[in-house]
Amino acid sequence: MFSKGTKRKFSDGDEEISAESLVGARVASSYSLQRQSLLDMSLIKLQLCHMLVEPNLCRSVLIANTVRQIQEEMTHDGSWHMVTEAFCNPGQSPSERLVATEVLCRSREQDAEPKLFSVISYEGCREEEVVADETLCSVSVSDTVSDVCLAGRMGQCWEKSELSGVERDEEALEDSSLGSGEDEEIDTEDEASTKSPKTTGQVFGTFEIKNGSPGPDSALEELFSDVDTSYYDLDTMLTGMQSAPKMGPYDLLDSLAPSHSSPTIVSTPKCRSDLNELDHIMEIIVGS
Amino acid sequence: MGEDSESPKINHSFLRDYVTEADVISTVEFNQTGDLLATGDKGGRVVIFHRETESKIESEELGESGEYNVYSTFQSHEPDFDYLKSLEIEEKINKIRWLPQQNAAHFLLSTNDKTIKLWKVSERDKRPEGYNLKDEEGRIKDISTVTSLQVPVLKPTDLMVEVRPRRIFANGHTYHVNSISVNSDGETYLSADDLRINMWHLDITDRSFNIVDIKPANMEDLTEVITAAEFHPQHCHLFVYSSSKGTLRLCDMRESALCDKHSKIFEEPEDPGNRSFFSEIISSVSDVKFSHSGRYLLTRDYLTVKVWDLNMEKGPVETYQVHEYLRGKLCSLYENDCIFDKFECVWNSTDSVIMTGAYNSFFRMFDRETGRGVTLEAWRESSKPRAVLRTRRVYTGGRRRRGDVGVDSLDFSKKILHMAWHPAENIIAIAATNNLYIFQDRVNAENQ
Numbered sequence: 001m002f003s004k005g006t007k008r009k010f011s012d013g014d015e016e017i018s019a020e021s022l023v024g025a026r027v028a029s030s031y032s033l034q035r036q037s038l039l040d041m042s043l044i045k046l047q048l049c050h051m052l053v054e055p056n057l058c059r060s061v062l063i064a065n066t067v068r069q070i071q072e073e074m075t076h077d078g079s080w081h082m083v084t085e086a087f088c089n090p091g092q093s094p095s096e097r098l099v100a101t102e103v104l105c106r107s108r109e110q111d112a113e114p115k116l117f118s119v120i121s122y123e124g125c126r127e128e129e130v131v132a133d134e135t136l137c138s139v140s141v142s143d144t145v146s147d148v149c150l151a152g153r154m155g156q157c158w159e160k161s162e163l164s165g166v167e168r169d170e171e172a173l174e175d176s177s178l179g180s181g182e183d184e185e186i187d188t189e190d191e192a193s194t195k196s197p198k199t200t201g202q203v204f205g206t207f208e209i210k211n212g213s214p215g216p217d218s219a220l221e222e223l224f225s226d227v228d229t230s231y232y233d234l235d236t237m238l239t240g241m242q243s244a245p246k247m248g249p250y251d252l253l254d255s256l257a258p259s260h261s262s263p264t265i266v267s268t269p270k271c272r273s274d275l276n277e278l279d280h281i282m283e284i285i286v287g288s
Numbered sequence: 289m290g291e292d293s294e295s296p297k298i299n300h301s302f303l304r305d306y307v308t309e310a311d312v313i314s315t316v317e318f319n320q321t322g323d324l325l326a327t328g329d330k331g332g333r334v335v336i337f338h339r340e341t342e343s344k345i346e347s348e349e350l351g352e353s354g355e356y357n358v359y360s361t362f363q364s365h366e367p368d369f370d371y372l373k374s375l376e377i378e379e380k381i382n383k384i385r386w387l388p389q390q391n392a393a394h395f396l397l398s399t400n401d402k403t404i405k406l407w408k409v410s411e412r413d414k415r416p417e418g419y420n421l422k423d424e425e426g427r428i429k430d431i432s433t434v435t436s437l438q439v440p441v442l443k444p445t446d447l448m449v450e451v452r453p454r455r456i457f458a459n460g461h462t463y464h465v466n467s468i469s470v471n472s473d474g475e476t477y478l479s480a481d482d483l484r485i486n487m488w489h490l491d492i493t494d495r496s497f498n499i500v501d502i503k504p505a506n507m508e509d510l511t512e513v514i515t516a517a518e519f520h521p522q523h524c525h526l527f528v529y530s531s532s533k534g535t536l537r538l539c540d541m542r543e544s545a546l547c548d549k550h551s552k553i554f555e556e557p558e559d560p561g562n563r564s565f566f567s568e569i570i571s572s573v574s575d576v577k578f579s580h581s582g583r584y585l586l587t588r589d590y591l592t593v594k595v596w597d598l599n600m601e602k603g604p605v606e607t608y609q610v611h612e613y614l615r616g617k618l619c620s621l622y623e624n625d626c627i628f629d630k631f632e633c634v635w636n637s638t639d640s641v642i643m644t645g646a647y648n649s650f651f652r653m654f655d656r657e658t659g660r661g662v663t664l665e666a667w668r669e670s671s672k673p674r675a676v677l678r679t680r681r682v683y684t685g686g687r688r689r690r691g692d693v694g695v696d697s698l699d700f701s702k703k704i705l706h707m708a709w710h711p712a713e714n715i716i717a718i719a720a721t722n723n724l725y726i727f728q729d730r731v732n733a734e735n736q
Contacts, residue, residue, distance in 0.1 A: 035565070038619065041623055054375045054464070056628070057463055058532050059625075061510060061513050062532055062568065062628070280367075284369050284376070
């Protein structure tokens with residue numbers, strides 16, 4: 001489910017460690033692998049929950065606090081630096097990074113191949129490439145210190161329910177011009193692999209767009225600038241917002257109401273909905 | 289409204305099992321006398337059960353009190369759509385609270401994520417007959433045919449239960465309402481969402497007072513949400529609310545209009561030995577209940593239930609392990625989201641026993657006097673009507689007994705989240721997904 005490479009499932013923590021390592025080092029590595037795995041898991045959860053309509057705020061806050069905690073610890077350890085270095089290699093191709101497609105939704109039919117992104121900001125890794133989906137804000141690299149980052153972005157996302165649709169639309173347009181779009185019909189082509197200082201996007205991007213948070217995009221950037229989210233497929237996360245990625249009906253659905261999904265999805269990590277939910281949504285849209 | 293739905297499988301039995309039409313029960317609540325039991329489900333419906341009062345002699349002979357039968361079913365909330373935010377609003381009933389009875393009718397408050405409604409439940413078993421101007425079918429009579437006057441009389445009819453919405457308290461909450469609590473003054477109630485608590489007057493629907501607001505000026509700083517809130521059972525100026533960080537705050541409304549500053553804060557210092565990345569999540573309080581006496585608070589976090597004395601803020605006076613064997617599995621439970629399950633907890637009528645739910649259809653009862661806990665199961669196939677519930681055990685080491693369940697065989701999809709205890713007797717209602725179980729203490733029934 002998670003990547004190959006250095007990230008491992010919780011239970012597979014030890015496999016990479018050589019037999020010659022000292023027990024202490026082994027335990028430490030195992031712990032850090034587990035911690036990394038937990039961080040990955042939390043980020044996926046956050047991204048998923050931000051794709052969904054009206055996510056459970058309590059759950060989101062708790063997950064965000066966990067991510068913050070892990071980050072702080074990793075910062076103190078200095079191990080964050082090591083992690084980011086691993087991804088500074090420009091030669092590393094996207095295909096080497098695992099895409100958590102099982103967890104997240106399938107990509108939209110419009111996109112032929114998944115696009116990946118990463119956001120890193122710790123020292124030593126400024127120029128991380130960014131590949132952004134045309135519908136998402138591209139990810140940025142920022143010089144800012146990590147501590148602020150998560151906090152900054154959280155604010156944007158919690159704000160969502162406060163803001164009006166008008167603001168949302170404005171923001172969407174704004175964001176589109178920056179290379180992010182809230183829904184698939186706003187297909188502003190982003191210059192992929194851009195290094196422009198854009199906001200992280202997918203996790204909070206969709207969230208933000210939907211709710212038109214008036215905060216500066218740099219807040220988003222700050223938040224996720226220190227988080228390595230290179231394993232996640234942008235498309236799938238966006239489409240998760242659209243519920244089940246069915247072909248025909250969803251094209252129609254997309255054009256009518258881009259950003260809602262059945263409430264029953266809120267509680268599941270998988271963004272599929274069945275035909276009943278689709279009907280339900282269609283009814284609402286059509287106003288029957 | 290008010291129609292009686294079918295009552296499946298009603299037989300005169302101790303253990304009842306009501307299947308509420310394929311919907312998951314999301315709240316259970318007895319009224320103040322215990323004669324009425326209301327359940328709310330994910331489909332926005334409320335089902336009210338009424339306890340049949342058989343003749344006293346008969347019920348004492350049989351060693352049982354009356355049974356609960358379906359009294360009324362109505363659609364409380366409909367799915368809604370917030371067009372402004374393009375968000376669906378779930379119709380799931382989050383909480384039901386009964387008002388104290390003041391006349392022949394019963395009133396209850398039901399809430400979904402956004403809107404609270406006050407419903408009036410009344411019986412009608414008579415109807416007037418013999419109108420002068422209308423005939424039996426209600427058609428207006430031709431006046432020229434009326435030659436004499438008669439006084440309409442009330443004639444008995446079949447019992448009809450009518451449920452009507454009396455108040456709709458809308459647009460009070462931006463976030464999801466998680467609690468409602470009726471004040472002891474009988475006039476007001478509070479509703480709490482993730483970040484705010486409002487106080488309403490039962491007669492006024494177009495405004496409410498905001499009494500707690502923990503929304504930070506900068507949402508980036510949000511790290512804590514409100515998880516539950518309740519008024520004190522006797523003091524109408526006191527209420528408590530719990531947070532996702534495991535703190536309880538007691539607020540006195542006499543101190544100021546906005547109770548952001550607590551009067552007391554109850555917090556247990558963290559155990560450094562048990563610290564993990566999940567410490568905060570498992571410390572989040574999912575439910576808080578005042579004792580009937582008003583002296584104690586009962587809270588539920590992921591692994592424990594705790595009793596707090598209002599006079600002591602530095603820690604709980606009692607802590608009971610609900611399922612400590614899950615501590616080693618927190619990572620998997622985090623992965624499958626079970627760690628975010630919100631279990632409720634309840635007191636018995638004398639505040640001597642506390643009860644809460646767990647997984648695998650298990651629920652736990654703790655006797656405060658002895659400190660001992662027992663595990664029971666709400667599962668149709670392992671208990672027959674009138675059977676005495678046998679205690680269950682989760683195998684955590686040592687000698688394995690027959691019937692013990694291994695931790696890895698626990699079914700985490702069968703969670704007992706919602707439950708209620710009769711206000712006066714030892715009758716409990718347990719919601720297990722879409723089934724409602726009502727258990728009664730047989731021994732005590734004879735003494736009532």
